[in-house]
Every structure is written in structure tokens, then in C-alpha cells.
Amino acid sequence: MGVGALRQDAALDAAAENHLEYMKLNAVMSHTEIPGTPGFTRSDPYQQVLAVGGSHKQWVGQNAYSGELAGCLAAMAGSVYHLQGITSNQETIGLAMRDNYCVANFGVVSAAGTGGYGLAQWGGQQLPPNTGAYYPVDNASVHGLFIPGGEIPNPAPDLARAGPPIMFRVNVEKPSDVLTVSNFILRGPGGNSVPARILVPIESKPGSVASAIEDASLYRGVAFLLPTQPIAAGTYTATFAGARNGVAISKSWSFTAY
Known part of the structure; x- marks a missing residue:
């Protein structure tokens, strides 16, 4: 997970355990909690970490999952928003896994600012400039089916079934950094092109191919082919x-679907 090795954090662990219990007691899947409901600690993951004594000088993100525990990481990787979350610039991690629930809290502790809910895209562990990270990785084997409605928020409300999300991301540590997409395609057995849509963050839309779809839930520097x-x-x-700050960047890689 992340760009480099992560340090386990006791407060993130404790907050993850508390939030897992909240979801279990209320039979919900959510990052936020509602005052007055069973197991309530604080409203959002950052506040939940503060409630167990964690530092306020950090940025906290969270991934959550319900189902067979053996499938927790695979489900996060085989998604859109959760995949971008587990491959971001986090430095610390806290985990809770039991009773068919999985909660992963992530922290960025070296970013400037007062801290809050959501992973700051500055600071933390960054990719080297003008390089890219992608998923599925080379020679990976992934499920050929993705159910958009199984992810919150839903990245494609008009599709009941889709193929595996394919991600490409770059370093956008500075506010002026921007990734643009000129082409993003998938070819299958025999070289046939696979029908797909390109999803880009708000900042990337103006300089990207006209068919790219603006997605306000994507981090800067992340693009998906769905x-x-x-x-x-x-x-x-x-x-x-595509390009990072106008400097061309390209990559081709292969993976297997089952």
C-alpha cells in the first residue's frame, strides 16, 4: 500500500477498531458516524483518531470493506476510489479486521497544514517526478468483472456491470502540478480494442482528450480507464x-483477466 513502506500507528489501529464496531452494530458501510447511534465515537475518520489520542497534526483517510476478510485487499484494489486511496502518499497505517469487516486508516504526517479528514496530496511519500504508477501491475491476474454499485460513491451509476478499473497516477505534490490524458486504451486477446471510458479529476479535464469524463472524487494526478x-x-x-505539467509521459503494460 502507498508509495513506500508504512509505519503502523497505534491510534490509527484503535480508531479503526472503534469504527469497525460502529459499522457492525449499525449494519452500515460508511466512513462517517452519526451522533446518538450505537458505538458512536466521532463524526469522521480524522475526528475518530483524535478521540483515541491521535495527533491532530496529520491528515487521515480511510478505506472500509464488508465481506470475506480474505477478499479485503483485493476488493479495494479492484475498485476506483478505494484503489486510489491505497496507492496514495500515506506514511502510517492502522488496521482492524474481524467479523467480516475490514477498516484501514491511513495517515500523512509530514504534510504542511493543521491536519484533517482526507489524505493531503502534498507531503508524505511521493512518486519521483515524471514517473508513473499503475494498476493492475505487470503480469497481474485480476477478476474481469467489477460491480460499480458495490463501491461508495458509485463511479459509474449507469453501468450495472463493468470491467476491472485500470489506474495511472503521477506525482502532483505542488498545487500547480497537473496530469492530462491524451489517450488511454485497453486491447484484449487478438489486439481488439475494449470499449471503455476515461475518468479524470477536475483539474485534468481542460487539457485532456475531449471524451474524458470529469470525476470530482478523483485525486489530482490520478486517471482511470473503466x-x-x-x-x-x-x-x-x-x-x-499523457503529460505531467506538459512533459509527455507514456506507458504500456500487460495483465491477465480471469
Whole structure:
């Protein structure tokens, strides 16, 4: 998870455990909590960390999951917003996993500012400039089916079923840094193009290909290619072409679907 190794943090662990219990008691999947409901500690993940004695000088993000515990990480990786969350610039981690619930709290402690809810995109562990990270990784084996409605928020409300989300991201540590996308395609067995849509953050839309869809929930520096239907078993090649701050960046890689 993240760009580099993470340090386990006792306060993030305790807050994750408390929030897991809250979700279990209320049979909900949520990052926030409602005052007066069973197990309530604080309203959002940052406040939940403060409630157990964590430092206020950090930025806190959270991923949550309900289902077979063995599938927790795979479910987060096989998504849009949760994938960008586990591959961000976090430095610390806290985990709670039991009773078919999984909560992962992440912290960025070296970013400037007072701290708050959400991972600051500055500070923390950053990718080297003018390099990119992507998922699925080279030669990975991933499920060819993604259910957009299973993720909150839903990245594609018009699609009941889709293919695996494909991510490309770059360093955008400075507010002026921007990723633009000129092309992002997926080819399947036999070289056939897979129908897909490109999702980009607000800042990326003006300089990107006209067909790119603006998504306000994406972090700056992150772009996704979402196949608009499940993909069959076989080997696929993803190709990204774009620019970071006007400097061209491109990458092609292959993975297998089952």
C-alpha cells in the first residue's frame, strides 16, 4: 500500500477498531458516524483518531470493506476510489479486521497544514517526478468483472456491470502540478480494442482528450480507464499517453483477466 513502506500507528489501529464496531452494530458501510447511534465515537475518520489520542497534526483517510476478510485487499484494489486511496502518499497505517469487516486508516504526517479528514496530496511519500504508477501491475491476474454499485460513491451509476478499473497516477505534490490524458486504451486477446471510458479529476479535464469524463472524487494526478462491460479471460495490454505539467509521459503494460 502507498508509495513506500508504512509505519503502523497505534491510534490509527484503535480508531479503526472503534469504527469497525460502529459499522457492525449499525449494519452500515460508511466512513462517517452519526451522533446518538450505537458505538458512536466521532463524526469522521480524522475526528475518530483524535478521540483515541491521535495527533491532530496529520491528515487521515480511510478505506472500509464488508465481506470475506480474505477478499479485503483485493476488493479495494479492484475498485476506483478505494484503489486510489491505497496507492496514495500515506506514511502510517492502522488496521482492524474481524467479523467480516475490514477498516484501514491511513495517515500523512509530514504534510504542511493543521491536519484533517482526507489524505493531503502534498507531503508524505511521493512518486519521483515524471514517473508513473499503475494498476493492475505487470503480469497481474485480476477478476474481469467489477460491480460499480458495490463501491461508495458509485463511479459509474449507469453501468450495472463493468470491467476491472485500470489506474495511472503521477506525482502532483505542488498545487500547480497537473496530469492530462491524451489517450488511454485497453486491447484484449487478438489486439481488439475494449470499449471503455476515461475518468479524470477536475483539474485534468481542460487539457485532456475531449471524451474524458470529469470525476470530482478523483485525486489530482490520478486517471482511470473503466471498461464499460466485463472482460473475458485472457491477456490484455493497457496503454496510457499523457503529460505531467506538459512533459509527455507514456506507458504500456500487460495483465491477465480471469
